[in-house]
Amino acid sequence: MFTRRDILKAGLAGSAYGLLGPAFRRSAFGDSLPPSPATKPFVVELPIAPLAKSVAPFATRADPGNCVNVDGTTAFHVSGPRTVPTNTEFFLIHERAAPHSFHPSLPPNVIWGYDGMAPGPTFLARSGTPSLVRFVNDLPTNDPVGIGEPISAIHRHGGFQFPEDDGYPLDTFCAGQSRDYFYPNEADDLQEQNEHSTLWYHDHAIDITGMNVYRGLAGFFLNFDRVDSIAGELDTGAAALRLPGRMVTLPSGDQFRQFDVPLVFQDKRFDQNGFLAFDTFDHNGFLGDKFLVNGVVQPFLKVARRKYRFRCLNGSNARNYEFFLSNGQPFVAIATDSHLLEHPVTVKSFRIAPAERVEVIIDFTNTTLGQEIFLVNRLEQTDGRKPDGLVSPGTQILKFVVDRDADDPSRVPDTLRAVTEGPQQLLPKVTVQRTFDFERSDGAWVINGEFFDENRINAKPKRDGAEIWILKSGGGWVHPVHIHLTEFFILSRNGSPPPPLERGRKDTIVIGSDRGDVKILLPLPANFHAVPRPVAGRFVFHCHNIEHEDMRMMAQFEVQP
DSSP: OOOHHHHHHTTOGGGHHHHHOHHHHHHHSGGGSOOOOOOOSSOSBOOOOOBOOOBOOOOOOOOOOOOBOTTSOBOSOOOOSOOOOTTOEEEEEEEEEEEEOSOTTSOOEEEEEETTBSSOOBEEEETTOOEEEEEEEOOOSSOSSOOSOSEEOEEEETOOOOGGGTTOTTOOEETTOEEEEEEOOSOSSSOGGGOOOEEEEEEOOTTTHHHHHHHTOEEEEEEEOSSSOTTGGGOOOTTOOOOSOEEEEOTTSOEEEESEEEEEEEEEEEOTTSOEEOOTTOTTOOOOSEEEETTEESOEEEEEESEEEEEEEEOOSSOOEEEEETTOOOEEEEEETTEEEEEEEEESOEEEOTTOEEEEEEEOTTOOTTOEEEEEEEEEOSBTTBOOEEEEEEEEEEEEEEEEEOOOOOOOOSOSSOOSSOHHHHGGGEEEEEEEEEEEETTEEEETTBOOOTTOOOBOOBTTOEEEEEEEEOTTOOEEEEESSOOBEEEEETTBOOOGGGSSOBSEEEESGGGOOEEEEEEOOOEETTTTEEOOEEEEEEESSHHHHHTTOEEEEEEBO
């Protein structure tokens, strides 16, 4: 059977379905698939992924370097044993196949997950305490489901890390191999404005990211410091924001964060027998017809009459969402992507594209016991290339059931993260302006008319500098563009100032269709302090509609020392 890579390499992307034949297309793939089996909503309680547990320090080793990718290339970076600070926390995570229940009406499916879970374990990182994570690839080489390839690269999305730890798509390791990733867990220049909040980690292997993430390889990586602290609302320190959330220790000794809830939204499709379906030839972007939160179909969450912090991640391959509350209550947005905003923003709804994060406070204080409130998606999308528009009443995704009272020492201050080095300070450092056009070409996707080529460097920015990039999209398509290593400020959207939720630092930005073009300001970090060494090397940027990325809508830049 042809793979998407075979088709692209043969220059046949625009005529792929002709090769497959109309009967094959109708019986197996895409929009002609029958709908997923019926499932009753709100019968499963929202699961919360467990926290990743540190292990005793272990000796790091050289990466294998002999993993062969689906396009015939081998691993790009090969590094020797790592030297890490003495205060580094060590973790051991196994990628493996495991049974998973998406809904009681569906049979158990076999997912691929970090430690066999989808989503994977949640990392809680503390600023100034580095992490060394060994990911072990225990994925099966003869998987009967046929969704995904047992080839891995791990990208900590939104993080500052060295090139060999960034999940460059050719830095892969295969089944039976492992790879060590070092995360400094510090801001690029140690300014508090750059401290991270909500990151996530996911597979990033060349050409197969969409399949592997769809199969389950994704999880949260949360960061805390003295301002947005692990103690959260119970922190009495002078600098602490005291946002909703606190650590709770169970009788078993396990810990979890209460009132601070990560939510990953995904859409899936199931065949008539209730097993995962996926169309590897849907180059526009695969859409499901079942809506999942934290790995289950339309769950419910019992909440107390108090404030909650929800970290919303769009983990879908191609679907965009716009969320409302069914009772008309507004959200208080406190963060976008990796960073807290400078000030909270009250909104009636928020739109979120693949890979974007939005953190919101929902205050249930003035509700009544027994009240049910729904998180509703009102953004219709019938094609992976772009959403259609708002509809009413929309689809209820998550049900909140108010079932108790609870104390609430949390607060949402008027100032969250003050911006001490923003566009005013960075613009004088700009020496280069670049333009990148994200376009469609013969059924596949290109940047400035070219497919990704690991042998071509598209930009060579200087470390500790800044650049202006103009991101454009033609044809009415929507592209959520993610740039590795750096977060950026949006200078303008369609020539106008950005809307309120785009005035903080971002690592993913939507362009195209009614969203138009953007001009962004990128600062480049100079070095890491955890391991003194300049930031230099190759990083990628790409569309995070993952089917577009896998069809080579990706380019790379090389930070100059």
